[in-house]
Amino acid sequence: MAHSIDAAFTALPLRALADAALARARALGAEHADFRLERIRSASWRLRDAKPSGGSDTTDLGYAVRVVHGGSWGFASGVDLTMDGAARVASQAVAMAKLSAQVIKAAGSDERVELADEPVHAEKTWISAYDVNPFEVPDADKAALLADWSSRLLAAEGVAHVDASLLAVHENKFYADTSGTTTTQQRVRVHPQLTAVAVDSTTGEFDSMRTIAPPTGRGWEYLTGTGWDWDAELERIPDFLAEKMRAPSVEAGRYDLVVDPSNLWLTIHESIGHATELDRALGYEAAYAGTSFATFDQLGKLKYGSSIMNVTGDRTAEHGLATIGYDDEGVEAQSWDLVKDGTLTGYQTDRRIAKLTGLGRSNGCAYADSPAHVPVQRMANVSLRPDPGGLSTEDLIGGVERGIYVVGDRSWSIDMQRYNFQFTGQRFFRIENGRLAGQLRDVAYQATTTEFWGSMEKVGGPQTYVLGGAFNCGKAQPGQVASVSHGCPSALFRDVNILNTTQEAGR
Amino acid sequence: MSAIRTKPHEIVERALELSTADGCVVIADEESSANLRWAGNALTTNGVTRGRTLTVIATVDGKEGTASGVVSRSAVTVADLEPLVRAAEAAARGAGPAEDAQPLVTGTPASPDFTDAPAETSSAVFANFAPALGEAFARARAGGRELYGFAHHELVSTYVGTSTGLRLRHDQPNGTLELNAKSPDRTRSAWTGRATRDFKDVDPTALDAELAVRLGWAERKVELPAGRYETLLPPTAVADLLIYQMWSAAARDAVEGRTVFSKPGGGTRIGERLSELPLTLRSDPNAPGLECAPFVIAHSSGDDASVFDNGLPVGATEWISGGELARLTSTRHSAALTGLPLSPTFGNLILDAGGEKSLEEMVAASGHDGPCLLLTCLWYIREVDPATLLLTGLTRDGVYLVENGQVTGEVNNFRFNESPVDLLSRASEAGRTEKTLPREWGDWFTRAAMPALRIPDFNMSSVSKGV
Numbered sequence: 001m002a003h004s005i006d007a008a009f010t011a012l013p014l015r016a017l018a019d020a021a022l023a024r025a026r027a028l029g030a031e032h033a034d035f036r037l038e039r040i041r042s043a044s045w046r047l048r049d050a051k052p053s054g055g056s057d058t059t060d061l062g063y064a065v066r067v068v069h070g071g072s073w074g075f076a077s078g079v080d081l082t083m084d085g086a087a088r089v090a091s092q093a094v095a096m097a098k099l100s101a102q103v104i105k106a107a108g109s110d111e112r113v114e115l116a117d118e119p120v121h122a123e124k125t126w127i128s129a130y131d132v133n134p135f136e137v138p139d140a141d142k143a144a145l146l147a148d149w150s151s152r153l154l155a156a157e158g159v160a161h162v163d164a165s166l167l168a169v170h171e172n173k174f175y176a177d178t179s180g181t182t183t184t185q186q187r188v189r190v191h192p193q194l195t196a197v198a199v200d201s202t203t204g205e206f207d208s209m210r211t212i213a214p215p216t217g218r219g220w221e222y223l224t225g226t227g228w229d230w231d232a233e234l235e236r237i238p239d240f241l242a243e244k245m246r247a248p249s250v251e252a253g254r255y256d257l258v259v260d261p262s263n264l265w266l267t268i269h270e271s272i273g274h275a276t277e278l279d280r281a282l283g284y285e286a287a288y289a290g291t292s293f294a295t296f297d298q299l300g301k302l303k304y305g306s307s308i309m310n311v312t313g314d315r316t317a318e319h320g321l322a323t324i325g326y327d328d329e330g331v332e333a334q335s336w337d338l339v340k341d342g343t344l345t346g347y348q349t350d351r352r353i354a355k356l357t358g359l360g361r362s363n364g365c366a367y368a369d370s371p372a373h374v375p376v377q378r379m380a381n382v383s384l385r386p387d388p389g390g391l392s393t394e395d396l397i398g399g400v401e402r403g404i405y406v407v408g409d410r411s412w413s414i415d416m417q418r419y420n421f422q423f424t425g426q427r428f429f430r431i432e433n434g435r436l437a438g439q440l441r442d443v444a445y446q447a448t449t450t451e452f453w454g455s456m457e458k459v460g461g462p463q464t465y466v467l468g469g470a471f472n473c474g475k476a477q478p479g480q481v482a483s484v485s486h487g488c489p490s491a492l493f494r495d496v497n498i499l500n501t502t503q504e505a506g507r
Numbered sequence: 508m509s510a511i512r513t514k515p516h517e518i519v520e521r522a523l524e525l526s527t528a529d530g531c532v533v534i535a536d537e538e539s540s541a542n543l544r545w546a547g548n549a550l551t552t553n554g555v556t557r558g559r560t561l562t563v564i565a566t567v568d569g570k571e572g573t574a575s576g577v578v579s580r581s582a583v584t585v586a587d588l589e590p591l592v593r594a595a596e597a598a599a600r601g602a603g604p605a606e607d608a609q610p611l612v613t614g615t616p617a618s619p620d621f622t623d624a625p626a627e628t629s630s631a632v633f634a635n636f637a638p639a640l641g642e643a644f645a646r647a648r649a650g651g652r653e654l655y656g657f658a659h660h661e662l663v664s665t666y667v668g669t670s671t672g673l674r675l676r677h678d679q680p681n682g683t684l685e686l687n688a689k690s691p692d693r694t695r696s697a698w699t700g701r702a703t704r705d706f707k708d709v710d711p712t713a714l715d716a717e718l719a720v721r722l723g724w725a726e727r728k729v730e731l732p733a734g735r736y737e738t739l740l741p742p743t744a745v746a747d748l749l750i751y752q753m754w755s756a757a758a759r760d761a762v763e764g765r766t767v768f769s770k771p772g773g774g775t776r777i778g779e780r781l782s783e784l785p786l787t788l789r790s791d792p793n794a795p796g797l798e799c800a801p802f803v804i805a806h807s808s809g810d811d812a813s814v815f816d817n818g819l820p821v822g823a824t825e826w827i828s829g830g831e832l833a834r835l836t837s838t839r840h841s842a843a844l845t846g847l848p849l850s851p852t853f854g855n856l857i858l859d860a861g862g863e864k865s866l867e868e869m870v871a872a873s874g875h876d877g878p879c880l881l882l883t884c885l886w887y888i889r890e891v892d893p894a895t896l897l898l899t900g901l902t903r904d905g906v907y908l909v910e911n912g913q914v915t916g917e918v919n920n921f922r923f924n925e926s927p928v929d930l931l932s933r934a935s936e937a938g939r940t941e942k943t944l945p946r947e948w949g950d951w952f953t954r955a956a957m958p959a960l961r962i963p964d965f966n967m968s969s970v971s972k973g974v
Contacts, residue, residue: 044807045602046808046809048606048810051603051604051606052574052602052603052604052605052606053605053606053607053808053809053810054577054605054607054807054808054809054812054813054814055576055577055598055602055807055808056577056578056579056806056807057576057577057578057579057594057598058560058578058579058580058581059579059580059581060560060581061580061581061582062558062581062582072550073550073551073552073553074553075552075553075554075555076554076555076556077554077555077556077557077558078556078557078558079557079558079559079581079582080582081582092555095630096553096554096555096630099553099630099633099637100543100550100553102637102638102641103543103545103550103637103638103640103641103644104549104550104641105641106638106641106642106644106645107548107549107641107644107645107648108644108645108648109548109549109644109648111549138601139576139597139598139601139602140600140601140602140603143601143602143603147603160763160764161763161765197763197765199763199764199765201764201771201772201773202771202772203771204764204769204770204771204772205894206764206765206769206893206894207894208765283546283547283653283655283689283693284546284551286546286655286687286689286693287546287655287656287657287685287686287687287698288657288685290886290973291693293972293973372540372556372558373554374552374554376552411889411890411891411899412889413887413888413889413899413900413901413922414887415886415887415901415903415920415922415971415972415973416886416887416901416903416973416974417972417973417974418973419971419972419973420901420922420969420970420971420972420973422891422899422922422924422968424891442892444891444899446922446968446969448972474950477542477544477657477659477685477950478540478542478554478659478950479950499924499968501891501892501897501924502892502895504891504897504924504966504968505892505895505897505924505925505926505929506929506966507895
């Protein structure tokens with residue numbers, strides 16, 4: 001369905017505020033200035049055992065001015081939608097640049113900020129692909145649907161509790177810079193989620209099973225049958241949960257794994273997505289999120305995984321959560337290789353990092369999560385390519401004598417250079433002689449990034465491909481969150497270390 | 508269209524006047540912040556921000572109960588108020604009865620400064636700190652170190668008004684400094700952090716000197732395999748683990764049988780001894796240097812918060828007393844549901860076991876009967892199993908080997924799998940309680956005071972090559 005940019009947003013004095021801010025920045029001697037006005041509406045609806053248990057509807061409206069002045073960055077943000085206000089914020093940004101210059105001078109450094117060239121994109125608009133704006137659906141309809149879904153699960157034997165939530169975001173962004181680029185964009189995304197909980201009151205044991213439907217860059221239609229079969233998933237969950245409660249505890253050791261896209265997306269996010277952010281690799285996130293083992297000197301050399309591993313950075317995927325028309329530095333969306341035939345061949349960059357490293361043009365990975373935050377280098381949709389003639393998930397399982405099929409994400413953790421990781425999942429099925437043989441409990445897989453990807457023996461076909469993702473990827477200081485998608489097929493990994501989490505807890 | 512020129516208490520009053528709902532709570536948050544970020548001995552980004560967020564909570568009575576609607580907007584002007592109030596009322600009507608519905612709070616005395624202008628921070632907070640930071644960069648450069656880090660200061664003035672007559676205000680300053688030093692080849696890394704209210708009590712040159720000592724410790728590398736080791740957890744690591752434990756301490760969840768604090772067969776573990784040490788885990792809005800809001804500020808309802816409780820006084824609470832679990836977090840609704848005492852969530856956390864030793868003194872008493880590990884901090888902490896509250900995560904920025912009371916080198920990093928509840932039961936010694944900045948949760952929770960803990964058998968599950 002074709003949409004236009006929300007008229008209430010375009011009715012704001014976008015151009016006039018930008019002109020006031022950019023003119024002031026120019027007058028104060030800025031080499032570069034950009035202006036970004038955003039309106040982000042984020043809402044949540046939550047139900048506990050089919051009853052409303054809290055919700056919120058928040059709209060963040062404001063603007064930011066970022067300058068390069070005297071070779072230093074300066075940033076300021078404001079909410080006063082007057083020309084004077086915008087000019088004042090521009091002055092504050094220049095003042096911050098001057099403060100930076102003082103510190104840099106005191107440190108004896110001669111570092112100067114320069115930006116990679118980008119063609120001018122004048123008066124561009126871009127709107128994400130969705131049918132129904134979730135904010136145009138009555139709240140009562142949302143609550144009713146979530147209550148219906150919760151009730152279906154609660155009616156099943158063995159389900160003691162159900163938590164339901166729906167997150168929805170409508171994001172409008174206007175950008176203008178001193179080079180002449182002007183973009184106006186609109187994005188919509190939703191994330192419905194249900195969790196069923198079983199409790200054995202006698203033994204005190206409990207466990208849960210969550211939907212594996214991913215968050216998506218779609219609208220309300222995602223909840224009514226487009227892009228996901230909710231009826232089918234909700235029907236299966238109680239049985240899965242009941243089986244999990246009865247399942248035997250896994251024997252720790254080494255197993256072959258068939259990893260479903262509902263789990264593998266998160267492993268990609270942590271071990272490839274973050275590891276190929278060039279700002280991290282260069283040290284600009286070192287004190288917080290960390291650096292990367294995939295250092296810049298290894299570009300074109302590092303054996304990241306097996307030769308069937310091909311990973312792209314992509315800002316253009318339809319319904320992707322990190323899909324845009326133009327980033328927050330006015331760079332047009334692109335798609336490129338990060339890992340090709342198992343070798344590191346690319347990074348995610350912004351304009352400053354691209355210039356600093358001589359990579360030429362930024363690939364459009366600058367993003368700020370609010371008008372009060374500076375754009376930082378953020379993840380594109382980072383996805384593992386399926387094998388065009390690849391196997392189905394069933395056939396991948398069929399090739400395993402003794403292994404585990406991993407479905408759905410749960411806990412995740414990786415070290416600050418993206419070597420050592422540990423993941424759990426929603427359900428783990430034992431594979432015996434090529435067939436599923438019931439669930440296992442207490443499973444976690446732990447590996448080192450290049451060993452894990454090096455152990456990938458088969459990549460599933462396009463029929464197994466799913467675009468997973470998250471709303472809440474954290475990075476930078478002050479902390480920012482971004483939503484990002486990761487597409488992947490099912491894949492087969494050989495000889496992976498499996499932990500028993502009960503034993504890890506010392507029990 | 509100025510958003511800032513109208514006084515926040517006037518905005519609150521006007522929104523309450525516009526309300527046609529059965530009940531209304533209005534929260535105005537006036538926010539200002541300033542930050543500096545640096546990498547490789549050079550500033551990378553910086554910023555100052557100023558904003559206002561207005562949250563309107565409308566409550567609507569119906570035959571089946573009371574519904575609530577919560578709508579927040581930033582950059583609110585007087586002209587925006589009526590649509591905002593109406594949106595909250597519409598949200599309440601569309602939501603259906605709220606399970607946590609309670610009468611809005613009454614009787615909390617008005618704050619004397621409710622009509623005063625909001626407090627504000629700016630880049631001026633760094634007037635002395637920024638030059639000192641530049642000096643620290645120069646010293647680090649001369650000493651062969653690279654400094655990375657972040658300084659952040661914010662002030663939030665919160666005004667709460669309700670249709671039941673509450674007029675409350677709280678100013679919350681919040682400052683953090685994180686300083687990370689690395690060797691130029693990045694094979695050695697050390698970290699320290701501070702929480703501060705005004706940046707007058709932090710000296711980056713002194714902290715850089717502290718980190719230089721730690722980088723010196725790291726010049727001798729010792730490889731150790733995964734295993735269980737006697738380990739000294741510094742206050743920042745203890746804070747990160749216990750903050751997560753408190754996030755998992757909702758009374759209702761425990762009674763429903765779905766947390767580590769659930770008792771097999773029903774009920775909760777309240778009254779159960781969690782530690783042989785005389786540990787007290789508490790929160791106190793008046794704790795010196797850790798002051799936080801003395802009343803509930805809830806922008807939305809959830810498992811451990813209720814918008815209906817806005818304005819409810821929050822007093823000092825002991826969560827663990829003398830080593831026994833004493834309280835779980837609750838709202839008025841969940842307290843009534845579970846029969847447990849009302850214990851709202853909190854803005855600070857203090858662990859005290861009466862220990863008097865500094866971390867240095869604990870180091871001096873360690874490593875005489877075998878190696879002992881001294882951690883710097885923990886990172887990427889995530890829940891593996893809610894039944895045991897098993898958490899995983901990694902050591903970071905320095906694991907040091909203590910032998911015969913001395914630090915003798917740096918050990919590789921590890922992934923751990925541990926439950927804070929189990930750690931409390933196994934802790935054999937607690938040091939002196941001191942203010943600390945939680946490393947991982949410092950983005951959200953900064954007001955903590957913790958002792959170092961000695962754990963005889965900390966589970967280092969695998970080796971991490973990360974530095």
